Amino acid sequence: MNNLAVLAQPDADPVDALIKSIRIPPRPSLLADLQRELASHEPSPAAIGRTIASDVGMAGALLKLANSSFYGGKRQAKSVDQAIAFLGINQVAALMAGLLARQAIVSGNVSLAAFWDLSTRRAQAMVFLSRRLRIGAPDVAHTFGLFCDTGVALLLDRFDGYGVTFDIACADDARRFTDIEDERHSTNHAAIGCLLARNWGLSANVAWAILHHHDYSVIDDRASDDAVRSLVALSLLAERALQAYQGHVQSLEWEKGGARACAYLGLAEDEVTDLVDQLLDAFSH
Incomplete structure (x- = not known):
């Protein structure tokens, strides 16, 4: 499904009814x-x-x-x-x-405590990376980091089987996370998160980065705003650190987009490792 089309044509087809059934x-x-x-x-x-x-x-x-x-x-x-x-x-x-x-943002189906803990860590990581690499405004990075996965919480509340979808998407090392969501639910957390960001009056760059934060081709797209490209690239670094924080030896999202992020940010692998280690140290305190 083309999420841009859905956002641009809110009255287009039955997908609109589905979107409206999700409590934003x-x-x-x-x-x-x-x-x-x-x-x-x-x-x-x-x-x-x-x-x-x-x-x-x-x-x-x-x-x-x-x-x-x-x-x-x-x-x-x-x-x-x-x-x-x-x-x-x-x-x-x-x-x-x-x-x-x-x-x-609450759910009647599941506890969101772990979700908010991870979202808070992501926001902290985005602030740290923005400051350390001197890319963008730290407050914008914070807002993006906190809101980029809010669609997950909303979809957990909307679909009884979304938890299974989330686990499948997290374990897939080839397909785009949002493509799996689209296939199973005809929408995805990036599109829903973008709608929430717009409804809440967040900046256009934050909303656009939320929409594309699993579409790593945007990092190479010179037609996209640098602020959007930077947020998506930094989010991959943050994701790698978060996976390590959770005890995982590998970050599948980093495998999908890490090379693009490194090229855009001008980072070598040893620099990435050092940044991740610094973030883990910050998380421990």
Whole structure:
């Protein structure tokens, strides 16, 4: 199935009815308020702080995350305003988007605790790689890393047999992950994740990278935005580290697209190994 066609022609065929049957949570009002302020001519850290502080639960969760070893370092924020001062408004907004996603995306069929743990690790890995390789904006990398597999959670809730599909796709060393999903369910997690990103007002580059994050030919496509190509390439590095973190000796997705990622990022194999080792060390802390 051509996912681009589905997205471009929402009223085309029965696939549209299928897409509409998948519950995509509406954009949280708190996120809309943050995005509105960020889009203003001169975003106000104080206004953003007040917006976040209006939800005590979210403010507390943000402080806990901002003070974690991965983001907080030696500085411990005691208020939302301090978290914004330490991390910057864009990184704080990215963290808030993740917290709100975790609250909004739930499943009545399975526990998503392991899913969110892995998504959080992926987002952290994307931030680390963006900073270390000085490619793109870390907050954009974080948002992509957290949201790129949200379609998985939504499909788990929609299809009783999607867990089997997911396992089959994870174990296939030749076919594209999304092709297997399309074959079994007439849609895939990349397309659904892209729709959620659009509905939630995430950047076009993030939405487009989500749509193509299993289509590694996009890395070589000079017609695609460099930000999209970079996110997909970095996601392969992150995936290799995540597989090692889970105790796997091999990353099938890296085997499918790793050479393209290395060529695009200008990395030799020993440099990739070093980055993965550094990420594993960061995860252990």
